[in-house]
Each structure stands twice: as structure tokens, then as C-alpha cells.
Amino acid sequence: MNAAPADQIRLLDVQALDVRLQQLAHKRKALPEHAEIESLTKDLTQLKDLLVAAQTEESDCAREQTKAEQDVDQVRQRAVRDQQRLDSGAVTSPKDLENLQREIASLAKRQGDLEDVVLEVMERRESAQERVGELTERVESVQAKIDDATARRDAAFEEIDGEATTVTKEREVVSGSVPADLLKLYDKLREKEGGVGAARLYQRRCEGCRLELNITELNEVRAAAPDAVVRCENCRRILVRTSESGL
Structure with a gap:
């Protein structure tokens, strides 16, 4: 799957809002x-x-x-x-x-x-x-x-x-500004992976599973096209690249 880098970054905004909704639901219940x-x-x-x-x-x-x-x-x-x-x-x-x-x-x-x-x-x-x-x-x-x-x-x-x-x-x-196919994949992963479907790659570490990518995984991410939708090899969440990814 391909999606513009800006759309992928907006997916992190959606994820942040979903996390907030989860927090509010937990707060209400607790x-x-x-x-x-x-x-x-x-x-x-x-x-x-x-x-x-x-x-x-x-x-x-x-x-x-x-x-x-x-x-x-x-x-x-x-x-x-x-x-x-x-x-x-x-x-x-x-x-x-x-x-x-x-x-x-x-x-x-x-x-x-x-x-x-x-x-x-x-x-x-x-x-x-x-x-x-x-x-x-x-x-x-x-x-x-x-x-x-x-x-x-x-x-x-x-x-x-x-x-x-x-x-x-x-x-x-x-x-609404995220491509439908990307959002559909995100929602599917979010439901499967405990509420987190997309994670930022920060300093070579997936913020979804908190594991650092090994050299092989990093090379694969580096080689991927900017609009390629990358998945974490460990947790399979969408891995969003930013200027702080350490690539």
C-alpha cells in the first residue's frame, strides 16, 4: 500500500485522538x-x-x-x-x-x-x-x-x-483527510493491536511495541519509497516515518 507521507503523518494525529478517546473511556469506567x-x-x-x-x-x-x-x-x-x-x-x-x-x-x-x-x-x-x-x-x-x-x-x-x-x-x-484504504487498514490493526494501529518510528525504535529495529529492518525501511506504507516487523503496526526516525 502507498500513501503520501503527509497522509501517513496525519494517521498519527488520528491515533493520538483515538488514544485520547480510550483514555476518556477508561476514566469514565474507573x-x-x-x-x-x-x-x-x-x-x-x-x-x-x-x-x-x-x-x-x-x-x-x-x-x-x-x-x-x-x-x-x-x-x-x-x-x-x-x-x-x-x-x-x-x-x-x-x-x-x-x-x-x-x-x-x-x-x-x-x-x-x-x-x-x-x-x-x-x-x-x-x-x-x-x-x-x-x-x-x-x-x-x-x-x-x-x-x-x-x-x-x-x-x-x-x-x-x-x-x-x-x-x-x-x-x-x-x-476524513486520510485515504480510505489507509484508514481502513489502520482501523483493522487498531482493533487487533489493543487500540494502536499506527506508531511513529522514533530514533530507530517503534513506539508501538517499544522495540528498536535491527540493522536489517532499518535498511529495509531506508530503502522503502517515501510513500510506501511500512509495517513494523515485530508488532505489524503501521510504522510512520518522520524527521526524528533516525534513518
């Missing part, structure tokens, strides 16, 4: 906010799971408290009715009076036991409510950190993407 958001999101997921568990416990305690209070109320109402019967004088049989008094005493003990249950459930519910409040604050705090990190990441995205757009447009202009 932003520290990515790891920060990932770590915080894991923490948030765990906290939300704990919060759901605490809310479930509080809800269970609320139902248990309601049931226990209803049991207390039922026993209290029955005790009131028995006491009213006793006070009314309607029960005259000594045996019935004894049974009624015994039942009233039993109901009083039962009520006391149930009220103890209510207090125990209320204490557990209060503890669960405190846990819910604590976890809610922690969830809100972590979410705020995620929102902050996300805003910083998006701002960085905007800056990087803006520069990438500018560089892409510049590449379109520069590559």
Missing part, C-alpha cells in the same frame, strides 16, 4: 464514585433488610399488644359483672356466693397476669420502634451519601462525555 456507590448500595440493601425485619417485629408486637389488651378487657368486664351480681344480693346460696367470690378472685389474678403480658409486649414494641427509628435514620443517611456520589459521578460523566464528543468530532475531521 471513576472512584462507581466503587463508592456500589459499596454504599450494598450497605443500603442490608440496612433496608434490617429495617423491614424491625418493622415486621413492631407490627407483630402491635397485634400481640392489641390481643393482650382485649383479653384484659374481657376479664375485667366479666369481673365487673360478677361483682355487680355479688353486690346486688341476687345470689343468696352460700355455696353460690362462695363460688362467685372464688371466681372474682381468680379473675383478679388472671387480669393481673394479662396486664403483665401487656406490659412485656409494650416493652418489646417500644424497643422495636426505637430500632425502626434508628434504622430509618441510617437508611436515610446512606441514601443521602448515594445521592451525593451519584451527583458527583453524573457531573464527571457530563464533563468526560463532553470532551469525548469534541474529540470524536475532531477525529472525524482529521480522519
Whole structure:
């Protein structure tokens, strides 16, 4: 393949722009906010799971408290009715009076036991409510950190993407002045060789593979016509000659 020396040198400009685009893509992918958001999101997921568990416990305690209070109320109402019967004088049989008094005493003990249950459930519910409040604050705090990190990441995205757009447009202009067949070869090599398709020959060294050309290779390059598209024998990239090639 042949191409004017000026076109080959412009290929180095295209390569420089492609390298910059690679750097921007890497920078976008390697932003520290990515790891920060990932770590915080894991923490948030765990906290939300704990919060759901605490809310479930509080809800269970609320139902248990309601049931226990209803049991207390039922026993209290029955005790009131028995006491009213006793006070009314309607029960005259000594045996019935004894049974009624015994039942009233039993109901009083039962009520006391149930009220103890209510207090125990209320204490557990209060503890669960405190846990819910604590976890809610922690969830809100972590979410705020995620929102902050996300805003910083998006701002960085905007800056990087803006520069990438500018560089892409510049590449379109520069590559448009490079012969199509030369650009096609360059793009093919760039994809194959880790993003570098053309390299400068500087002081007898290929800047693509960083290897110095041996005497035979140098002689071949020296003998090549100025418009010949030379390839590095080591990495097979397009080797662009300049006044600093040391030939």
C-alpha cells in the first residue's frame, strides 16, 4: 500500500485522538464514585433488610399488644359483672356466693397476669420502634451519601462525555483527510493491536511495541519509497516515518 507521507503523518494525529478517546473511556469506567456507590448500595440493601425485619417485629408486637389488651378487657368486664351480681344480693346460696367470690378472685389474678403480658409486649414494641427509628435514620443517611456520589459521578460523566464528543468530532475531521484504504487498514490493526494501529518510528525504535529495529529492518525501511506504507516487523503496526526516525 502507498500513501503520501503527509497522509501517513496525519494517521498519527488520528491515533493520538483515538488514544485520547480510550483514555476518556477508561476514566469514565474507573471513576472512584462507581466503587463508592456500589459499596454504599450494598450497605443500603442490608440496612433496608434490617429495617423491614424491625418493622415486621413492631407490627407483630402491635397485634400481640392489641390481643393482650382485649383479653384484659374481657376479664375485667366479666369481673365487673360478677361483682355487680355479688353486690346486688341476687345470689343468696352460700355455696353460690362462695363460688362467685372464688371466681372474682381468680379473675383478679388472671387480669393481673394479662396486664403483665401487656406490659412485656409494650416493652418489646417500644424497643422495636426505637430500632425502626434508628434504622430509618441510617437508611436515610446512606441514601443521602448515594445521592451525593451519584451527583458527583453524573457531573464527571457530563464533563468526560463532553470532551469525548469534541474529540470524536475532531477525529472525524482529521480522519476524513486520510485515504480510505489507509484508514481502513489502520482501523483493522487498531482493533487487533489493543487500540494502536499506527506508531511513529522514533530514533530507530517503534513506539508501538517499544522495540528498536535491527540493522536489517532499518535498511529495509531506508530503502522503502517515501510513500510506501511500512509495517513494523515485530508488532505489524503501521510504522510512520518522520524527521526524528533516525534513518
